[in-house]
Amino acid sequence: MILLQKCRFCLLESLVLSNYRRIQVEHYKTVVSQTIKLETGEPLRVAASPETEKWVRRFHPVGTPFQKLPLDHRIQANVKAHFPKVSRSNDIQEKIVSAITLGKTSFVVRSWNGSGKSFATLAAMLSIALSDQPKPAASYSATILYVVPSDSLVEQLYRWSQLLAGLNCPVYPLIRLPYGQWKHGKLQQARVVIASVDSLAEWLSSAKIEYISFLQGLKRVVLDESDQIIEGFAAPYQNRRAGPVMGIENSPKFRKLFFFWDKFYTRTEQRIRSDLNAIPQFVLLSATNTSSIANAFGLFSKHLLGCIGLDQGKHWWDWGLRMWNNIEHISLRLSGEDTKPKIRDVQFQVAKSLNSYEKAGSAPVTIHELDTVLKLYTNALLLIVRKEHKQVPTFMGDLLVLLPEQANIVEYVEQNAALYEQNSLLLRRLDTFNLKKKEERRAHQIAYVGKLTDIFGLSLFGLTHVFQLWNTFSAVVYQHVAGRVGSFGKKGKVISFFAPAYTNSADIEAHGYARMISLVYQKLAVIPKRYMKYSKPPKLDVQDKREI
Numbered sequence: 157m158i159l160l161q162k163c164r165f166c167l168l169e170s171l172v173l174s175n176y177r178r179i180q181v182e183h184y185k186t187v188v189s190q191t192i193k194l195e196t197g198e199p200l201r202v203a204a205s206p207e208t209e210k211w212v213r214r215f216h217p218v219g220t221p222f223q224k225l226p227l228d229h230r231i232q233a234n235v236k237a238h239f240p241k242v243s244r245s246n247d248i249q250e251k252i253v254s255a256i257t258l259g260k261t262s263f264v265v266r267s268w269n270g271s272g273k274s275f276a277t278l279a280a281m282l283s284i285a286l287s288d289q290p291k292p293a294a295s296y297s298a299t300i301l302y303v304v305p306s307d308s309l310v311e312q313l314y315r316w317s318q319l320l321a322g323l324n325c326p327v328y329p330l331i332r333l334p335y336g337q338w339k340h341g342k343l344q345q346a347r348v349v350i351a352s353v354d355s356l357a358e359w360l361s362s363a364k365i366e367y368i369s370f371l372q373g374l375k376r377v378v379l380d381e382s383d384q385i386i387e388g389f390a391a392p393y394q395n396r397r398a399g400p401v402m403g404i405e406n407s408p409k410f411r412k413l414f415f416f417w418d419k420f421y422t423r424t425e426q427r428i429r430s431d432l433n434a435i436p437q438f439v440l441l442s443a444t445n446t447s448s449i450a451n452a453f454g455l456f457s458k459h460l461l462g463c464i465g466l467d468q469g470k471h472w473w474d475w476g477l478r479m480w481n482n483i484e485h486i487s488l489r490l491s492g493e494d495t496k497p498k499i500r501d502v503q504f505q506v507a508k509s510l511n512s513y514e515k516a517g518s519a520p521v522t523i524h525e526l527d528t529v530l531k532l533y534t535n536a537l538l539l540i541v542r543k544e545h546k547q548v549p550t551f552m553g554d555l556l557v558l559l560p561e562q563a564n565i566v567e568y569v570e571q572n573a574a575l576y577e578q579n580s581l582l583l584r585r586l587d588t589f590n591l592k593k594k595e596e597r598r599a600h601q602i603a604y605v606g607k608l609t610d611i612f613g614l615s616l617f618g619l620t621h622v623f624q625l626w627n628t629f630s631a632v633v634y635q636h637v638a639g640r641v642g643s644f645g646k647k648g649k650v651i652s653f654f655a656p657a658y659t660n661s662a663d664i665e666a667h668g669y670a671r672m673i674s675l676v677y678q679k680l681a682v683i684p685k686r687y688m689k690y691s692k693p694p695k696l697d698v699q700d701k702r703e704i
């Protein structure tokens with residue numbers, strides 16, 4: 157019987173590929189789903205449109221080689237030695253490096269996830285730090301501050317810095333140590349401080365005057381994933397799709413961030429009055445920066461503000477995942493018992509815009525029975541990993557397992573580590589796992605587990621699959637999630653699970669979850685090719701065109 161079913165799958169796949177036999181495929185689908193409760197769907201990839209091909213080309217690495225960019229010779233050599241896959245830059249990277257080297261203008265960068273923004277920015281900043289004069293001993297003042305949303309990203313960028321700058325790396329990663337300690341010896345030697353918003357706020361709020369004076373020596377400040385740091389939308393658009401992720405704005409963390417801004421801007425204002433040359437250059441990076449982020453930042457900044465990257469006007473609808481068409485997107489609807497999930501594809505449908513808009517990161521799905529749902533999702537994930545479902549991974553490296561905001565990661569790991577191990581996967585917490593060690597020890601496949609707030613900007617070496625054990629109807633959030641795989645032509649799959657039986661949402665009842673999911677894909681131009689015969693997108697409402 158199993159053999160027969162396997163034969164059916166092979167036959168099914170070859171049938172799906174041939175359009176002219178579509179009717180037979182439809183018939184076959186029904187038979188298969190009746191027998192083993194599975195259904196096949198068309199894999200969703202980014203569909204091509206001639207109008208935006210020219211934009212896509214700007215992100216291919218065919219520009220000036222890194223060794224010929226205006227970078228310190230140590231950086232040039234180390235890119236070659238330690239990043240063998242990074243040889244030529246792309247258009248965006250070239251522009252970032254020049255703008256940072258010139259240092260005259262603050263600028264906002266908006267280009268697709270995985271297009272090398274952080275890499276180019278870090279290389280340029282380190283280059284400046286390496287060629288700076290030696291700094292006075294015992295000073296807390298660094299010249300470059302690189303702020304990111306999470307400690308895991310600090311760790312990744314620190315690891316890159318060590319490789320790029322080599323011995324005497326001038327970077328201090330501002331991560332909290334146990335018992336609230338800070339390693340100040342090293343900080344005093346650092347020219348570049350890489351910090352997560354939380355650590356920075358906590359460090360500053362320990363209120364030692366010398367820490368605050370740290371802000372005064374800054375010449376350059378990078379806000380990576382800037383739309384997660386700056387609140388871009390004022391009323392009445394605050395519920396649109398950019399802005400800090402769910403929950404943060406009500407938490408003490410967010411208020412701490414304002415503590416930083418207060419201190420920083422008060423001092424900047426003072427300096428602006430006394431010395432115009434002392435205004436630091438700000439670099440705002442994000443795949444989802446919008447004009448409103450630039451506007452919000454413009455309220456603070458007295459600097460000229462430039463823009464590098466995608467234009468949000470004409471090409472707004474293709475700004476999402478158009479860059480690489482090598483990521484496959486799969487939505488699976490789950491039902492049944494938690495240990496024996498039934499899995500079905502959510503079929504794509506052209507959806508008209510909804511009237512309600514979700515804030516970035518908010519999931520209109522309230523999960524009542526979180527434990528049951530997580531078991532259901534986890535078992536479905538393992539079914540796929542074990543190749544017992546048709547979404548069989550033909551390639552599989554490491555996995556990223558994204559948990560809902562309400563879940564407890566420590567408990568999840570405790571309860572499920574053994575189960576993952578039975579399936580040859582090491583389950584590791586993203587927020588505490590040492591990425592460096594992981595890169596060196598590649599004996600096992602790793603399933604990183606984290607929440608949305610841990611994953612922005614992360615580039616995990618060897619990651620091929622993202623499993624979303626939660627729901628989002630925000631296109632911006634989905635884009636950042638999917639952007640963890642597929643950079644520079646690598647293959648990737650993003651698998652999202654939905655369990656309608658455990659959800660409670662008026663929106664879902666009114667609009668249907670399949671349509672809501674389709675709308676997210678559609679916003680990012682992730683749709684089956686057959687819907688893209690025309691070079692224009694399906695028509696959406698007027699409001700939608702203003703901001704995604």
Ligand SMILES: Nc1ncnc2c1ncn2[C@@H]1O[C@H](COP(=O)(O)OP(=O)(O)OP(=O)(O)O)[C@@H](O)[C@H]1O
Nearest residue numbers: 217242244245269270271272273274275613615644
């Ligand atoms: N020119 C290049 N050629 C090939 N690979 C590159 C190039 N530049 C960067 N990379 C690699 O691409 C990956 C993604 O880079 P990076 O994290 O800088 O992208 P990003 O645009 O900042 O992404 P995100 O928006 O998700 O933060 C990294 O692993 C990096 O080493």
